[in-house]
Amino acid sequence: MKAYVEMSKEELMKEKEELMKKYKEYQDLNLSLDMSRGKPGNEQLDISLDMLGIINDKESMKCEQGIDIRNYGVLDGLNEAKELIGAMVECPPENVIVYGNSSLNIMYDTISRSYTHGVMGSTPWCKLDKVKFLCPVPGYDRHFAITEHFGIEMIEVPMTENGPDMDMVEELVSKDDSIKGIWCVPKYSNPQGVSYSDETVIRFANLKPAAQDFRIYWDNAYAIHHLYEDKQDKLLNIVEECEKAGNPHMVYIFCSTSKVTFPGSGIAGLAASTENLKYIRKQMTIQTIGHDKINQLRHIKYFKNIDGMIAHMKKHAEIIRPRFETVMDALENELVPLGIISYIKPNGGYFISVDTLEGCAKRTVGLCKEAGVVMTGAGATYPYGNDKKDTNIRIAPTYPSVEELKLASDIFVLCVKIASVEKLLNA
Amino acid sequence: MKAYVEMSKEELMKEKEELMKKYKEYQDLNLSLDMSRGKPGNEQLDISLDMLGIINDKESMKCEQGIDIRNYGVLDGLNEAKELIGAMVECPPENVIVYGNSSLNIMYDTISRSYTHGVMGSTPWCKLDKVKFLCPVPGYDRHFAITEHFGIEMIEVPMTENGPDMDMVEELVSKDDSIKGIWCVPKYSNPQGVSYSDETVIRFANLKPAAQDFRIYWDNAYAIHHLYEDKQDKLLNIVEECEKAGNPHMVYIFCSTSKVTFPGSGIAGLAASTENLKYIRKQMTIQTIGHDKINQLRHIKYFKNIDGMIAHMKKHAEIIRPRFETVMDALENELVPLGIISYIKPNGGYFISVDTLEGCAKRTVGLCKEAGVVMTGAGATYPYGNDKKDTNIRIAPTYPSVEELKLASDIFVLCVKIASVEKLLNA
Numbered sequence: 001m002k003a004y005v006e007m008s009k010e011e012l013m014k015e016k017e018e019l020m021k022k023y024k025e026y027q028d029l030n031l032s033l034d035m036s037r038g039k040p041g042n043e044q045l046d047i048s049l050d051m052l053g054i055i056n057d058k059e060s061m062k063c064e065q066g067i068d069i070r071n072y073g074v075l076d077g078l079n080e081a082k083e084l085i086g087a088m089v090e091c092p093p094e095n096v097i098v099y100g101n102s103s104l105n106i107m108y109d110t111i112s113r114s115y116t117h118g119v120m121g122s123t124p125w126c127k128l129d130k131v132k133f134l135c136p137v138p139g140y141d142r143h144f145a146i147t148e149h150f151g152i153e154m155i156e157v158p159m160t161e162n163g164p165d166m167d168m169v170e171e172l173v174s175k176d177d178s179i180k181g182i183w184c185v186p187k188y189s190n191p192q193g194v195s196y197s198d199e200t201v202i203r204f205a206n207l208k209p210a211a212q213d214f215r216i217y218w219d220n221a222y223a224i225h226h227l228y229e230d231k232q233d234k235l236l237n238i239v240e241e242c243e244k245a246g247n248p249h250m251v252y253i254f255c256s257t258s259k260v261t262f263p264g265s266g267i268a269g270l271a272a273s274t275e276n277l278k279y280i281r282k283q284m285t286i287q288t289i290g291h292d293k294i295n296q297l298r299h300i301k302y303f304k305n306i307d308g309m310i311a312h313m314k315k316h317a318e319i320i321r322p323r324f325e326t327v328m329d330a331l332e333n334e335l336v337p338l339g340i341i342s343y344i345k346p347n348g349g350y351f352i353s354v355d356t357l358e359g360c361a362k363r364t365v366g367l368c369k370e371a372g373v374v375m376t377g378a379g380a381t382y383p384y385g386n387d388k389k390d391t392n393i394r395i396a397p398t399y400p401s402v403e404e405l406k407l408a409s410d411i412f413v414l415c416v417k418i419a420s421v422e423k424l425l426n427a
Numbered sequence: 428m429k430a431y432v433e434m435s436k437e438e439l440m441k442e443k444e445e446l447m448k449k450y451k452e453y454q455d456l457n458l459s460l461d462m463s464r465g466k467p468g469n470e471q472l473d474i475s476l477d478m479l480g481i482i483n484d485k486e487s488m489k490c491e492q493g494i495d496i497r498n499y500g501v502l503d504g505l506n507e508a509k510e511l512i513g514a515m516v517e518c519p520p521e522n523v524i525v526y527g528n529s530s531l532n533i534m535y536d537t538i539s540r541s542y543t544h545g546v547m548g549s550t551p552w553c554k555l556d557k558v559k560f561l562c563p564v565p566g567y568d569r570h571f572a573i574t575e576h577f578g579i580e581m582i583e584v585p586m587t588e589n590g591p592d593m594d595m596v597e598e599l600v601s602k603d604d605s606i607k608g609i610w611c612v613p614k615y616s617n618p619q620g621v622s623y624s625d626e627t628v629i630r631f632a633n634l635k636p637a638a639q640d641f642r643i644y645w646d647n648a649y650a651i652h653h654l655y656e657d658k659q660d661k662l663l664n665i666v667e668e669c670e671k672a673g674n675p676h677m678v679y680i681f682c683s684t685s686k687v688t689f690p691g692s693g694i695a696g697l698a699a700s701t702e703n704l705k706y707i708r709k710q711m712t713i714q715t716i717g718h719d720k721i722n723q724l725r726h727i728k729y730f731k732n733i734d735g736m737i738a739h740m741k742k743h744a745e746i747i748r749p750r751f752e753t754v755m756d757a758l759e760n761e762l763v764p765l766g767i768i769s770y771i772k773p774n775g776g777y778f779i780s781v782d783t784l785e786g787c788a789k790r791t792v793g794l795c796k797e798a799g800v801v802m803t804g805a806g807a808t809y810p811y812g813n814d815k816k817d818t819n820i821r822i823a824p825t826y827p828s829v830e831e832l833k834l835a836s837d838i839f840v841l842c843v844k845i846a847s848v849e850k851l852l853n854a
Contacts, residue, residue, distance in 0.1 A: 037499070039498055039499045039500075040498065042495065045488075045495065045497040045498060046485060049483070049484065049485065052482055052483045052721070053480050053483035055479055056476070056479045056480035057476065058473060058476065061472075068469065068472065069691075070472040070475075070689045070690070070691075070692065071466055071467065071472060071689075071690050071691070072464070072466045072685075072690040072691055073691075100527050100528065100718075100719070101527065101718065101719045102715050102716065104714070104715055104716060105714055105715045108713065108714040108715070112539055112543060115543055115553075116539060116542055116543060116553065116577065117576075124553075126542075126543065126551075126553040126554075127553075142713075145712075145713050146713055146714075149544075149710070149713045150543065258499075262497045262498075262721060263497070263498050263499040263716070264496075264497075264498070264499055264500075264716065264717050264718070264719055264720055264721070265497065265719045265720065265721040265722065283576070285572075286535065286569075286572050286573055286576045287531070287532055287535040287573075288529050288531055288532045288535070289529065289531060289690070289691065290691050291527075291528065291691070292527070292528045292691055292692045292719065292722070293691055293692065294479070294689060294691070294692040295692065295719070295722070
């Protein structure tokens with residue numbers, strides 16, 4: 001295959017003609033495919049079904065603490081649930097609070113609480129003139145949506161294959177005390193599937209922020225979400241590194257079982273230093289009497305411990321690996337040789353992130369849509385939905401079947417080619 | 428029996444001596460009884476057990492909308508869940524949002540959202556110098572805790588047997604635009620068990636608040652929680668009355684199944700006008716991807732409809748009625764004739780509220796504690812925990828067994844007598 005940049009105008013025009021012919025053929029099929037949603041497919045949902053019936057009589061209603069879990073009480077989670085969530089993110093159970101069904105909700109709450117009541121006694125953010133957050137890009141749109149909702153100014157930090165650009169992070173947080181946090185998905189990041197290197201984690205732990213209430217918002221959403229048995233990314237323990245660095249209070253860790261058991265019916269947790277949790281519990285006593293303990297016990301009885309959960313994750317991997325590979329094969333065989341995309345092969349997580357030639361992402365997504373393939377909106381991976389170079393596209397390969405994905409990948413590949421040829425012709 | 432106020436000093440001293448002798452006998456029993464907690468007893472928890480196993484295979488996973496409820500999606504609740512929650516509070520399903528496991532959490536969220544983002548476009552409360560709430564007293568301590576947490580000034584409004592003193596409510600809200608809300612438990616109120624009269628509801632609906640963002644926080648926690656078949660309080664529909672009065676946006680209604688199925692593992696909802704819900708959903712899209720739909724469907728399949736739920740509530744009534752009557756009999760036979768308490772007999776709800784002679788509540792609760800009976804702290808039913816006259820005590824009769832309640836009531840009665848005699852002797 002000849003790289004597009006090496007093609008003459010004539011070659012490009014000929015290529016375009018052929019591509020458009022194929023594109024019309026796809027359009028005529030009136031397809032309806034979707035690679036936009038980072039949600040488990042039906043097969044994945046089936047493997048957790050047995051959890052639902054596991055608590056169904058009086059005898060199963062006691063937890064380790066001897067409490068009847070059907071009744072009120074236990075503000076911050078059952079001990080066994082703290083152990084399970086703690087093990088997912090390698091934190092001791094006493095540093096974990098177990099919440100309801102959604103880590104997104106915990107992150108919202110955490111920002112909202114900081115906005116209304118400050119962080120460990122600091123000035124509430126609503127009383128400050130300016131609050132800023134660092135946002136590694138490309139990143140997770142729902143993170144950006146929360147900070148935008150609270151009027152927090154977002155500063156982009158480029159991602160590298162080792163994590164965020166740490167020179168820039170260090171420089172910014174040490175100089176500007178209005179910077180109160182940074183959003184991180186440190187393992188199998190959304191959308192690139194990048195895991196932060198040891199050096200990156202250590203540099204995070206050793207930050208010297210100007211703001212005392214600066215926190216690292218460590219959304220460890222894909223902590224155990226590996227694709228392969230033999231290629232698993234390892235993430236250094238940020239809590240231990242923060243302690244070593246004398247910054248024990250600088251990190252909040254978020255995680256959930258949404259993509260382990262059931263999205264929307266899992267359990268979620270927050271891990272942080274004892275001092276952080278003290279302040280958070282103070283708010284929680286006002287906010288709730290406690291989260292769903294029956295659902296916590298369901299998870300505990302079903303998995304028994306982290307080993308049970310890891311074994312369970314292998315079943316997920318077997319289901320989603322062929323899907324990831326279908327998309328990656330198409331990218332590798334059809335686009336990489338043409339020199340019109342760059343992407344990183346993820347070893348886990350829920351997404352594949354593609355960077356097109358500059359100015360081609362929106363056009364590609366638009367072309368896909370017109371051919372019946374819904375993609376995540378271009379720009380979604382940037383704060384304010386604004387990908388200035390217009391290059392990044394997030395692909396979510398888990399929900400469709402392998403057959404659907406083959407077809408959708410073919411169409412996606414075709415659309416990237418068309419957008420690239422158009423761009424080069426107009427250059 | 429001779430009323431205490433009619434007794435001579437000598438008679439009172441003799442009475443005290445006898446009471447103290449009995450009190451010592453109880454103390455020697457080293458009891459550990461609890462009438463402090465408004466939570467269902469174990470028998471009540473057992474009657475909902477069958478709900479837990481009701482969803483356990485793939486076939487039960489579809490809702491009316493045809494959605495697989497195990498996956499992400501459905502921000503504001505399944506249609507059938509909206510119908511069920513709507514029927515509990517007599518609102519159309521389209522005016523209902525179904526949340527997670529706790530109406531308290533919805534109320535917290537509602538205040539927090541108003542604080543950070545205002546109400547239907549109004550100025551966020553955090554940007555105002557002063558925000559005030561009206562608090563009918565005695566009332567629910569967790570309501571007061573939320574408003575206190577957000578630095579909202581609380582103004583007491585006395586309860587009558589028809590609801591809050593509406594002359595005072597009308598006067599205050601029409602004059603002061605910093606008054607943004609009023610906490611109400613309109614049916615079988617916490618703690619008195621009072622249901623608001625038709626006139627009260629109509630006057631609420633016709634309020635002319637100075638603040639555009641004034642809302643009635645209508646916590647209909649005990650909407651279907653009757654004690655009797657033949658004596659059931661009726662509550663006028665506030666939504667309809669507000670519409671008639673041209674105030675459709677003035678009320679938020681909260682409710683949950685915490686005391687229908689399982690505390691902590693029920694479902695909760697908010698009902699309000701379409702315009703209110705539009706703003707609330709806007710925030711919800713940032714806050715969550717959706718609440719636990721599997722648990723919603725559990726409730727739907729178990730109850731089928733509101734009739735199923737009402738039939739279920741009769742089972743609860745049969746269990747708790749003898750408990751309420753045990754306490755009320757003791758009050759009626761032992762304290763009322765002495766002229767040292769006043770109380771209202773509730774027809775539903777979870778509490779009995781007793782008013783002692785002035786200055787006797789704390790002493791009574793203290794005496795109870797020393798004799799092994801835990802009561803809700805005196806003052807808890809007032810904002811800032813401050814019952815200036817020190818008269819109100821909340822009794823929660825649902826959790827202990829009837830035998831335990833008999834003993835606990837005897838001790839409570841004795842302690843009220845001792846505190847009253849002491850007070851009269853010191854007068």
